[in-house]
Amino acid sequence: xxxxxxxxxxxxxxxxxxxxxxxxxxxxxxxxxxxxxxxxxxxxxxxxxxxxxxxxxxxxxxxxxxxxxxxxxxxxxxxxxxxxxxxxxxxxxxxxxxxxxxxxxxxxxxxxxxxxxxxxxxxxxxxxxxxxxxxxxxxxxxxxxxxxxxxxxxxxxxxxxxxxxxxxxxxxxxxxxxxxxxxxxxxxxxxxxxxxxxxxxxxxxxxxxxxxxxxxxxxxxxxxxxxxxxxxxxxxxxxxxxxxxxxxxxxxxxxxxxxxxxxxxxxxxxxxxxxxxxxxxxxxxxxxxxxxxxxx
Numbered sequence: 155x156x157x158x159x160x161x162x163x164x165x166x167x168x169x170x171x172x173x174x175x176x177x178x179x180x181x182x183x184x185x186x187x188x189x190x191x192x193x194x195x196x197x198x199x200x201x202x203x204x205x206x207x208x209x210x211x212x213x214x215x216x217x218x219x220x221x222x223x224x225x226x227x228x229x230x231x232x233x234x235x236x237x238x239x240x241x242x243x244x245x246x247x248x249x250x251x252x253x254x255x256x257x258x259x260x261x262x263x264x265x266x267x268x269x270x271x272x273x274x275x276x277x278x279x280x281x282x283x284x285x286x287x288x289x290x291x292x293x294x295x296x297x298x299x300x301x302x303x304x305x306x307x308x309x310x311x312x313x314x315x316x317x318x319x320x321x322x323x324x325x326x327x328x329x330x331x332x333x334x335x336x337x338x339x340x341x342x343x344x345x346x347x348x349x350x351x352x353x354x355x356x357x358x359x360x361x362x363x364x365x366x367x368x369x370x371x372x373x374x375x376x377x378x379x380x381x382x383x384x385x386x387x388x389x390x391x392x393x394x395x396x397x398x399x400x401x402x403x404x405x406x407x408x409x410x411x412x413x414x415x416x417x418x419x420x421x422x423x424x425x426x427x428x429x430x431x432x433x434x435x436x437x438x439x440x441x442x443x444x445x446x447x448x449x450x
């Protein structure tokens with residue numbers, strides 16, 4: 155729908171729509187497709203035998219009847235696991251998702267969780283699985299090195315710059331980036347620690363640096379806090395990206411009631427956000443519709 159003269163999209167995070175089904179489950183994905191949502195997001199992890207599992211966490215314990223690291227599983231073992239919240243549903247695989255997506259018009263956003271370099275074998279498997287829905291597929295990751303070969307295969311890719319640029323006060327410094335810059339962003343780049351650089355000089359230079367990591371990106375995916383902090387420093391990130399021909403998706407918005415959430419949504423749109431990735435997509439869509447009506 156249009157807000158302030160620009161089309162905005164609400165994306166169902168982990169394919170969550172009604173909440174009746176476990177996130178990332180095949181039933182949740184099919185519900186989104188049947189409802190013709192404009193966009194849904196899933197998480198893809200490779201297993202020990204290179205099967206591609208739809209699962210968010212790196213450990214099984216919180217959500218499933220299994221335990222331990224996801225990557226240690228093979229396909230047969232993963233297929234026997236069930237979701238704790240509803241054991242009538244098992245885990246699903248990327249090929250099943252691609253098959254379910256064929257019938258609709260929904261855009262599939264794939265969050266590729268793999269951080270180690272993508273092998274040629276895994277690249278071939280991933281590309282083959284997504285080939286039937288190539289025109290309605292967007293692959294995102296923090297690991298820009300794994301997106302380059304996918305862009306080379308003709309897939310649309312989206313950069314999540316969290317490993318380079320992140321605002322989160324009090325965060326564990328053992329994570330990446332490991333240094334807190336003078337302008338409040340976690341950023342290991344030397345420029346982030348030069349006190350003589352103004353905030354805007356720093357931000358504009360770093361924006362160019364990060365864009366150079368993945369020039370083929372059609373979208374950036376950035377968390378709400380980082381977008382808000384950049385705005386306080388004078389950079390409306392979405393508008394700056396649009397000037398470069400790149401769209402901005404914001405993650406992950408949760409509904410805390412209209413009084414609290416609608417102003418956040420309005421602010422994100424004003425800063426140039428095109429897509430909002432939401433845990434509570436129906437509520438966020440209602441607030442967007444109200445903003446659309448106001449902007450007519």
